[in-house]
Amino acid sequence: MKELKSILLALWLLFISYAFFLAPIEGGKDVFLQHLFSAQYTDPLLMTVFSLLGIWPAVYCILLLENDRASIPAWPFALGSFVAGAFTILPYFVFHIEKRRVKNRTPERARLFLSNRGLYILLLLLTVVLMAFGLYYGDVNVYADMFMQSRFVHVMTIDFIVLTLLSMVAIAHHAYYLHERSQKLWWLGLIPIIGALIYLLITDNRQRVEEGR
Structure with missing residues (x-):
């Protein structure tokens, strides 16, 4: 666990440094x-990709x-991930310590909303x-050119990749409070x-199957 936190801390600092000082931008605009x-x-x-970066924070809120x-x-x-993506999610996994006995800080109404199966299906359909749409109508060459010209596109692409990789940790974190066997789905x-x-x-x-027994 300490090794993972060290890796995530290094990734966070590297991401910040790269985004602000090394990401390319042509012509100053x-x-x-x-x-x-x-x-x-x-x-x-x-x-x-820009739109999916609006869905990722919703998924992280659930997890x-x-x-x-x-x-x-x-x-x-x-909540900060809706504005800064992985920049705000990474430090949570660096500095938090897993505890099961602490009272859940999320209000019950919010928990009921976040655990709504219909919400998962809606987000899944929207993502698909x-x-x-993007893969069928988009142009990979245009994306590649913009990736090299636009600092925003450059950083948002890396942000999307980091959020994807970090979701393995987030799934394990969520499973820690549910079924131990669910951690195998990381x-x-x-x-x-x-x-x-x-x-x-x-x-x-x-959960539905176990509640029905």
Whole structure:
């Protein structure tokens, strides 16, 4: 566990340093942001990744807030991810300590909303539609060019990758408070967003089966 926290701390510091000092930008202006704010045409694949970065924080809110019982509150990090993505999620996993006896900090109404199976299915369908749209209509070459020209696209792409890899840790964290055997599903985090939502649907189904016994 200490080794993992050290790796995550190094990744966090490296990500911050790279994003602010090393990420490329041509001509002093960010082309993607100019197009975005002026409502000009933007490649569908670019818009898909941008949109999916709005879904990832919702998934992390479910994984972290359904059982917010660790040594430090998860809600500031989870809510902060809507603005800063992995920049705010990474430090939570670096500094928190797992505890089962601490009272859940998430209000009951919020827990009921976050544990709603319908919410998981809605997010899953939205993710699949966005991915299909971006992959079918998008242009990988345009994305690659923008990746090298736009600091925003460069950082958001890396942010998406980091959030995907970090979701394996988030799944294990969520499973810690549920079924121990659910921790074996950590590998689903390798599938961007969809894997985490499939994990939530699997664990929700297990809970329903056990409650029905």
